Each structure stands twice: as C-alpha cells, then as structure tokens.
Amino acid sequence: MKIVAGLGCIDDYPAFCEAGADEFFCGYVPYAWTKRYGTTLALNRREVLCYQVQLGAYSELEILAAMREDYQRPVHLTFNSLYYIPEQYPMIEEIIRSCMDLGFQSFILADPALMVYLRQQGVDCQIHLSGETGENNRKMVETFQNLDLKRMIFHRKNTIEDMASMIAAEKEAGGKRSRTEFEAFVLNELCQFSGSFCHSLHCDELGHLCRTPYWLRPQKAEDPGWKKRLETFREEGKSAVSSEPEYLEMEDDLCGASGCGLCALYRLQEAGITHLKLVGRGNHSEDMKADIQNLHKSLTILKTAGSEAEYCRQMKQQIFPNGCSSQCYYR
Known part of the structure; x- marks a missing residue:
C-alpha cells in the first residue's frame, strides 16, 4: 500500500517525499475563479486564502511540476465540489x-456530471x-467504471467489509484486465459528516461546520444531570445542545488525534486497498512530516x-507507547 499525503504548500513537497x-x-x-465566483460556488470546497491549503497561482504549479520531475512522486489535483453550474464546466475544462x-x-473529482x-x-x-x-455499493462502482x-x-x-465486497466484485467483473486502484482514509480529520451529504464550506469567512461544538450521544430529559447542565448553559449564554467535540480535547501532537486507522492496516491490505489517504492540507508541516x-x-511493521x-x-509499542487517541476510523 502506498501513502497519499495532502499537500498545502509546494515548499513541503521535498520534505514530505523524504x-x-x-x-x-x-488543491488548485x-x-x-476566486474573483468570479468567490466562495459560494467553490471549485474544490477548500476556498481558503488565509493559510496554506491549496495552490492559487499557475506559477506554483510550474514549480511543483519541475520538482515532481526530480522526485518522481505523482501529484493529483482536486476539484472536489459536489456539483457546478452549467457555465462553470467549460472553465473547469x-x-x-x-x-x-x-x-x-x-x-480527484466528485461531480459525476463533470x-x-x-x-x-x-x-x-x-x-x-x-x-x-459517496460510493456505497457495487452497482455504484460498476456505473462509474463506465467512465474509465x-x-x-x-x-x-x-x-x-463494504470496501472488501466492492473491491472483490470489481475484480471479478474486470478479471485480469482490472487495473482499478482503491484508496481509503487512514489518518486525520475523522468527520462526523459524510462528505457527499455535507454542503458546508471550508473558507476564511465561515467557521467549519465540522468544528461546530456538539454532543456525541443522545441526551434525555430524565437524565439526572440534564437540568444542571441546562442551567449551566443558560448562565453562560450557550446553547443547551452544545459542547466541545471529544476529539478536540486530544493532545495536538498525538498521532491520529483527529482520526486514526493505523490499527486497521492489516485488514485494509487484506480487503484490497492499494493506497492510504493521509489528510492534512493546512496542517503544520512538522506535524504532517511526523504523520507520514x-x-x-x-507499513514497514x-x-x-x-x-x-x-x-x-x-x-x-513503537507509535503509541503511552496510548492512542481512540478516534478510530475502523473499529
């Protein structure tokens, strides 16, 4: 299995390769595009300018292309919006x-029409x-395979289990000619939402919806602590259904503090996964290096x-001697 890492700045490319x-x-x-459409009609749902999440200049792409020739590590560009308006398709082309x-x-594309x-x-x-x-079953995989x-x-x-079933069905249908690669998330940004049903934006003007405080389990009126918590929230001027997400309480330097699938690598390999997605565009460079x-x-182990x-x-023993984050992608 190969490591596919998020890149938010071309300066990090050599260090991440090493x-x-x-x-x-x-992202690019x-x-x-930004001048014409702003953040409301996003190109890849990462319309962030205040810190390094993506490239914004063709000259940066030229530099990255030159470095890619030296290091021979592929770079995939993302166009991740779920849909576009008709006039945008020729511009994206x-x-x-x-x-x-x-x-x-x-x-990397998300819009079937594109x-x-x-x-x-x-x-x-x-x-x-x-x-x-949001691919969910073998029939959906089969449909998209028509687009090569x-x-x-x-x-x-x-x-x-779902991934293994879909991979097996695709291999069976394609036989020896099947060359499809399969990628799964493995580190960082374990979001409570499913991306295909999330219509929030990652931009400078708005807070990320995935960072909005929430409770992780249902609360009932007969809960003994409910009345006390309600009074506390009212006193502090907060919503009665708001609290800090558990994963935000983790140590920032702990590997996989916001999502981890390292325990599942053995099963992912058996399922047929060929690439592992390490999310991290916008993270500190040193943190990303440590994650890689x-x-x-x-993978060596x-x-x-x-x-x-x-x-x-x-x-x-080697990576979590003092305990892991317990923020598991795959339990």
Whole structure:
C-alpha cells in the first residue's frame, strides 16, 4: 500500500517525499475563479486564502511540476465540489487542460456530471473518484467504471467489509484486465459528516461546520444531570445542545488525534486497498512530516508481521507507547 499525503504548500513537497510519502493530492484554485465566483460556488470546497491549503497561482504549479520531475512522486489535483453550474464546466475544462500541459494527468473529482462532460469533450485525464462522491455499493462502482476510472477513493463512512465486497466484485467483473486502484482514509480529520451529504464550506469567512461544538450521544430529559447542565448553559449564554467535540480535547501532537486507522492496516491490505489517504492540507508541516513517518513506520511493521495481532502489538509499542487517541476510523 502506498501513502497519499495532502499537500498545502509546494515548499513541503521535498520534505514530505523524504519523509516517505509516495504520492500527493493538492488543491488548485486560480485567482480568476476566486474573483468570479468567490466562495459560494467553490471549485474544490477548500476556498481558503488565509493559510496554506491549496495552490492559487499557475506559477506554483510550474514549480511543483519541475520538482515532481526530480522526485518522481505523482501529484493529483482536486476539484472536489459536489456539483457546478452549467457555465462553470467549460472553465473547469480549460483549467484541467492547462494543468495537463504541465504534466499533471490525474484529477480527484466528485461531480459525476463533470466526469461525463470531460469524457464528452475528449479530455483523456485520469479520474480518481473522490471520497466526497459517496460510493456505497457495487452497482455504484460498476456505473462509474463506465467512465474509465483510474482510482476509487472510499469515503470515511465505508466499513472495511463494504470496501472488501466492492473491491472483490470489481475484480471479478474486470478479471485480469482490472487495473482499478482503491484508496481509503487512514489518518486525520475523522468527520462526523459524510462528505457527499455535507454542503458546508471550508473558507476564511465561515467557521467549519465540522468544528461546530456538539454532543456525541443522545441526551434525555430524565437524565439526572440534564437540568444542571441546562442551567449551566443558560448562565453562560450557550446553547443547551452544545459542547466541545471529544476529539478536540486530544493532545495536538498525538498521532491520529483527529482520526486514526493505523490499527486497521492489516485488514485494509487484506480487503484490497492499494493506497492510504493521509489528510492534512493546512496542517503544520512538522506535524504532517511526523504523520507520514508514523504511517511509513506502520507499513514497514506490516510487511514483517505474521498476524494482525502481532502487527498491532508492534505498531502500538513503537507509535503509541503511552496510548492512542481512540478516534478510530475502523473499529
């Protein structure tokens, strides 16, 4: 399995390569798009300018393309919105063609209509079906395979059993000619929402909906502590249904504090996963380097472990000697 790391700044590309990343995904939003559509008609749902989440200049793409030639680590560009208005499709086609002129051949797409449009226009790029699309069953996989997909990215809510079933069905249908790759989330940003049903924005003007305080379990009126909590919230001027998410209480430097799937690597490999998604665009560079190194170390342990139990024992001993975050992607 290969490590696919999020890249928010071209300066991090060499360091992340040296840390052990095999591939990268990166957002690109040209200023012309930002000027025309702002944040309300987003290109990839990461319309952030106040810190480094994505590239915003063609010159940055040119520099990244040159570094990619030196390091030989692929970079996939994301166009992650769930839908676009009709006038935007020709503009997106133009952007993608300009990226392909620099040697970028693979694009992470979530909008089925955009995929169909690009194929109708003769754009022969590699399509990675975004986890934001929300693929859920083998019939959906079969439908998208008609668009000649290069890779299927499973969303955060897929179970390992579901992924294994879909992968097995695709392999059976494609036989020896099947070359589809399969990618699963493994570190960071375990969101309570399913991306395909989330219509919030990640931008400078609004707080991220996934960071909105909430309770993780139902509260009932007969709960002995309910009345006391209600009075406390009223006194503090807060909503009676608001509290800090548990994962925000984790230590910032703890690997997988906001989502972790390292214990599941053995099962993901058996299911047929070929690539592991390490989310982290906008994170501190040093934190991302540490995440890449920990994931690389886990994969090294996986190669020699004779069983899932042995793998988990060695991995936890080396990466979580004082305990993990318990923010599991796959329980």
